[in-house]
Amino acid sequence: MLMDTHKRWQAIINRTLSDSELFFYGVLTTGVFCRPDCSSKLPKQDNVVFFNSIDEAKQAGYRACKRCHPESTTQNEKRIAQIISACRIIDQSEEKQTLEVLAKAVGLSTYHFQREFKKYVGISPLQYGRGVRTARFERLLTEHKSITDAIFASGYQSTTSAYQDNSLAMSPKVYRAGGKGVNIQFSIKSSKFGYVVIGVTKRGICAIHFADSPTLAEITLRERFPQADIQEADNDLQALIGATVAYIENPDSQCELPLDIQGTAFQQQVWQVLRSIRPGNTMTYSEVAQKLGKPTAFRAVASACANNKLAVVIPCHRVVGKSGKLTGYRWGVERKRALLENEKES
Template sequence: MITAELKKEYYRALLDKDTEYEGVFYVGVKTTGVFCRPTCPARKPKFDHCEFFESAQEALLASYRPCKRCCPLSHPNQVSELVQRLVKAVEENPEKRWTEKDFQELSVDASTARRQFKKRFGMTFVEYARARRMGLAMKQIREGGAVIDAQLSTGYESSSGFRDAFSRIMGAAPTLLGQSNILKASWLDTRLGPMIAIADEEALHLLEFLDRRGLEREVERLRQKTTSAIIPGETEPIRSIERELSQYFDGELKEFKTPVTFLGSPFQKSVWEVLRNISYGETRSYSDIARALGKPSAFRAVAQANGANQLAIIVPCHRVINSNGELGGYGGGLTRKKWLIDHEKQGVCIT
């Protein structure tokens, strides 16, 4: 988490173009919509116009695009020609979903692209492209419905790109919703990174980290299962979970009260109910969950249901680990899983 003091330190480094901070942080400039390296030669923004990030992925998910002057993801002195070429290709069409054929057309080996991006930025090329696309489509969520029509009419990166990106992820452009069932979506800033919350007026349907792999497919399944359009906005369940998440991360809340809706098979729902009964600060194995369901051999099915959970943290799939004590998997990433487990254990010790 970037504290107020750290923000001041980063801003001083930005003004001084301090090379020691290269790779330590990136700065998003709210007035231009770009993010830069600490040593960017461009005119320095005011402090209030800056948003600081510890990774390029965070900046992309916050809807910022790479600065063309300092090239934060493709500076010629720091990355290969391949990375420069792929970053340029994404910026020419940020809404694009990359396939094997696209790599072939550029005469690029997909595994090489994955390896070079992972080594340089801590994320694969596909993760980078997805983060750029998600940031593009989530910009309207963060800024609210009043801005959407202006963005759609003026275009974002291209005349139709933003509308297309919105439609692919949310199901319909806001101006085309008509009389559809409506779910509201909001951007939530948390200590572990941005999350998206989707709810109706009664209950929360989805809570996920924005960089979760497969999030777009999750949103699409939700839209189809509920036959709804999803638009930016807030409902009482969203306001409730935002308050509770803040309390949870501050160590002041151990049990979530926000009403939720489960959309899954009977077996998945039974697994999720067992997960909610794992006490704060404790962990269980997949085999433990299977035995609790009376199906001791179904631990693989339990793991699959665990991965299908769409209510991160509320339904605490992070509390499920392997029988040998290893962390196992987690849709939000193992670093977050370890942090959540340690955070809860610390909270138990304090009390």
């Protein structure tokens, strides 16, 4: 399916990579071609020409951009695009899809498809499908449909298989009473610390993760919320997403973004303490534990930091080892260093 010109131009403005269609754009005045997510200055729309492939751009006499390196669009990224399109098929299917059908749809052998899917998504296609159906089931329940309607509408074959298959902690009845929302809209942006995926529920921002490519960013989010119904953010959310990126790049202010913080009671206590650390300052794991009145719980504090889903907004990068050593960071120690240096500068 080809995107129309307007959509392609929007993708360039937003610097997003579409995983439904990869395309490139050339700039008439410079003779250079780029990926849609290139961070160089936005060209005039009149000077932009679109290409469906690298070959097409080169045949038209364009040179690859030195900033976004369109030619390093590797096998790896193509594979990720295949896996994401399989996720999309599963997301949109009313019924359970077999491995054979999914593999064929994305052009891989069943064996490779199964193996590659697991490698990138972390779970098998069948587990992923179960997650999607559970999420759909949960959503239908919160929309106050009857339980039987919800079971059939979410692609389950029978009432009993719904109970066997879904991983709800509560029974559907109890669940519906709780009315937990698991609909996540997301957007991927580039920031000075790399790509960042921002996930938003009805209650607020539920995920901020860094990643090295837009596709990996999306996979990270899906991996983190395998049960959720995940869609690209609509225009209404763009202001909030812009504000979030601005905050990540310049956190020297009180964070007033709406947050949807999910975690155990202990994790929430730890994250509360982290949010009290001012930009540019750090605390050690033991100091955080002491502040919680549980001085021996520094390992549990480290684990709560590792489970943080909201990079920078819950500043787990401001927690360091004894004598200020930069210990692990789930988005990479180099990124932790860059975040801390950025705060010292401002």
